[in-house]
Each structure stands twice: as structure tokens, then as C-alpha cells.
Amino acid sequence: MDLHKITLVADWLQASESTVILTGAGMSTESGIPDFRSREGWWKKINPMTVSTVDALENEYELFHGFYSLRLTDLKTYHPHKGHHFLAEWENQGFVKGIVTQNVDGFHQEAGNKSVHELHGSLRSIFCSDCGQASDEGAFLNQDTCSECGGHHLRPDIILFGEILPQEVWGKAIRLIEESDLLIVIGSSLQVSPANELPFLTNGKKVIINNEATLLSEQFDLQLEGKAGDILEAIDEKRKGGEIHDDIENTKRRT
Numbered sequence: 001m002d003l004h005k006i007t008l009v010a011d012w013l014q015a016s017e018s019t020v021i022l023t024g025a026g027m028s029t030e031s032g033i034p035d036f037r038s039r040e041g042w043w044k045k046i047n048p049m050t051v052s053t054v055d056a057l058e059n060e061y062e063l064f065h066g067f068y069s070l071r072l073t074d075l076k077t078y079h080p081h082k083g084h085h086f087l088a089e090w091e092n093q094g095f096v097k098g099i100v101t102q103n104v105d106g107f108h109q110e111a112g113n114k115s116v117h118e119l120h121g122s123l124r125s126i127f128c129s130d131c132g133q134a135s136d137e138g139a140f141l142n143q144d145t146c147s148e149c150g151g152h153h154l155r156p157d158i159i160l161f162g163e164i165l166p167q168e169v170w171g172k173a174i175r176l177i178e179e180s181d182l183l184i185v186i187g188s189s190l191q192v193s194p195a196n197e198l199p200f201l202t203n204g205k206k207v208i209i210n211n212e213a214t215l216l217s218e219q220f221d222l223q224l225e226g227k228a229g230d231i232l233e234a235i236d237e238k239r240k241g242g243e244i245h246d247d248i249e250n251t252k253r254r255t
């Protein structure tokens with residue numbers, strides 16, 4: 001872990017008036033939830049066009065339902081990890097203005113963040129795709145029909161490929177980022193637009209924390225490669241003025 005970069009980010013966070021965090025699926029892999037484009041990612045096993053489109057919802061409902069009910073059931077087993085809790089603590093202490101997330105797992109709210117903008121919706125809210133009537137997880141998992149219209153297509157309120165993005169959420173996210181003086185991207189390949197354009201709306205400093213370099217990483221002021229949880233922990237320890245517990249650091253202290 002690059003201690004100099006950790007110290008820089010901790011200083012920028014401490015000095016910032018308005019830090020905004022933009023997260024992707026890499027923020028939840030340490031909770032046990034696969035991301036999409038890494039070696040173990042969902043899209044390495046399943047062609048997204050067969051499950052994550054309106055066509056799949058309407059014409060391949062069994063496939064659609066199987067994919068999303070598996071992901072929804074996972075949320076009963078997996079929960080936010082230490083990285084989510086640091087972000088909640090930073091918002092609580094006034095260091096972070098808000099979270100803009102591409103994730104649909106609700107982990108930021110579960111960890112305690114209040115200002116969360118879900119660009120791609122949420123697995124946790126269910127509605128009838130035939131009449132729009134709100135429904136619930138149990139009815140979706142049981143493949144019940146809609147209580148209002150008897151329709152057979154209950155679905156999670158997430159944005160499928162090709163669907164319109166939730167304009168109100170996007171408007172708020174854009175304003176938040178435009179007003180930020182520090183934007184930290186965590187765990188995203190930045191391959192999906194328009195989310196991958198958001199980091200460049202800030203007039204402030206841009207940091208990316210990711211397991212691997214992305215095609216856009218060079219455009220950031222700072223790139224930290226590694227696991228989100230460990231890096232956020234190290235930034236938090238530095239921010240609090242503590243020593244960073246890192247192998248290199250401990251070796252130095254022992255000699």
C-alpha cells in the first residue's frame with residue numbers, strides 16, 4: 001500500500017469542504033457480492049443481454065427472475081464490510097457530503113449513510129412491470145402475480161440496459177459532484193456511461209481507489225490500487241493521526 005498516497009488522500013479529505021464518493025460493484029466484493037467485469041464477475045459467467053434487459057423481462061421471465069432473485073437472496077446473507085462503515089462514519093462526521101452509487105445492494109444505507117444516490121436503482125424495491133403497482137420482496141421471490149392487475153411480471157426497481165435513468169436521482173448526483181472539491185471513485189471499472197462521465201464534472205481533485213487500473217485512471221489526480229476496505233481503513237487511521245498498520249510499516253518499527 002502506497003503510504004504517501006494514503007497520507008495525501010487523508011489530508012485532502014480532512015481539508016475538503018465537500019467530498020463526494022462514487023462507488024461501483026468493487027465496493028461490495030469484500031462483502032461477498034460479485035462485481036461484473038472482474039475475473040469472478042457476473043458478466044464473465046452470464047451474458048448481461050440475456051438477463052438484464054427489458055426484452056429478458058418480457059420474453060425470458062424465468063431467466064430474468066432466476067438472476068435477480070439469486071442476487072436479492074444474497075442480500076440476506078451478505079452485508080456491508082468495514083469500508084462501507086468508514087464511509088458512513090465519514091458522512092456522519094461531516095467529511096463526506098454524499099454517496100453516488102452504481103450499486104443496487106443498499107449496503108451504503110445499511111451501513112448508515114443517509115445521503116445515497118442510487119443511479120441504477122435498488123434490488124430492494126419491487127414493483128409490477130405491467131401496471132406499476134408497488135409489491136414486495138416475498139411476492140417477487142415467490143413469483144406471485146400482481147395484487148393489483150394479476151400480472152406475472154414483478155421486478156426489482158433497477159435500471160435494465162437500455163432503460164431511462166432516474167432523472168431526479170441523476171440531477172441531484174450531478175449537482176452534488178459539480179459542487180464537490182474532492183471526488184473519490186471506489187471499485188468501478190468506469191466502463192458504463194453515463195456514470196463514467198460523472199467523475200469529470202467535479203472542479204476539485206479526483207481520486208480513484210480500485211483493484212486494477214481502468215481506462216480512465218490516468219485522468220485522476222491520484223490512483224490507489226488495492227482493496228477498498230484496506231485502503232479506506234488506512235486513510236481513516238491516517239486521518240485520525242494514527243500510524244498506518246501495514247506490513248512495510250510494521251517491519252520498519254520492529255528493526
Ligand code: APR
Binds near residue numbers: 102189192229
Ligand atoms: N477493492 C477495489 N476494487 C475492486 C474490488 C475491491 N475489493 N473488487 C473489485 N474491484 C474493482 C474491479 O477491479 C473492477 O475494476 O472494481 C471494478 C468493478 O467494475 P465492474 O465490475 O465493471 O462494476 P461497475 O463499474 O460498478 O459496473 C457498472 O455496469 O453492468 C452494469 O449496472 C451494472 O452498475 C453496474 C455497471
Ligand code: ZN
Binds near residue numbers: 128131
Ligand atoms: Zn400489476
